[in-house]
Amino acid sequence: MSDIKKFLYLNRKAPYGTIYALESLEVVLIGAAFEQDVSLAFVDDGVYQLVKGQDTSEIGMKNFSPTYNALGDYDVNKLYVEKESLEARGLTEDDLMPLTYEDEDDDWAEKPSIRVVSSAELADIMDEQDVVLAF
Template sequence: MFTSSEDMDTDEGGVIKQFMFVNRKAPYGTIYALEGLEVVLISAAFEQDVSMAFIDDGVYELKKAQDTKAIEQKNFSPTYRALEGYDIEKLYVEKESLEARGLTEADLLVDVIVLDRAEMAAKMAEQDVLISF
């Protein structure tokens, strides 16, 4: 993570944009989910209107009771619970992606807003900045 004060400069004349971070990958197997989450946490320092979308295998990122001991990787799923403390509370999950994987909202470790594919597309269309991992 960065620490320099230059990076933390949020004096952009009060510009607030809608940022959506789109999570498409399973939490392990590739690093996208973990490094994506790092960007989300940093974005909280910029006082933007931040949301996250979970689609395709990205819905697995929010699965309860992840156990990574056998693959010798850090279980970073508790971090999603900390997002609330960063004022990142808009977590949109695509209904079709959950259903295709036999998951329901009850399987997830945080409170989410479930949207169907069309609603998700509409939500994406509202954004100023979409960053996809």
């Protein structure tokens, strides 16, 4: 497939409580094989998906947060987190998993995948997309 489109996965829900976060991640992983230009955005309770130290042992559900670590290997390395959503929940970037990727254009240097952006910046990013999948 020759034409490359910009795909944005918009994650708006907490990781547990509903299945949206998990099934969004499943689309991202399958979609990675199609070699499109992929970004993820985390807004509202969606920012909780990236919080480090998740422990689901008391709720009988699988902790799928380690899977986010694998995204860099799938060339999914643009993870935008909305600043306002973090602030409204008393979170900072330090509360998030330190997700990284190896930049093949820069001698495989390890770089952070997460970028905290304002809601206005995120609006611009969304505006550039061809396909937005909101979960």
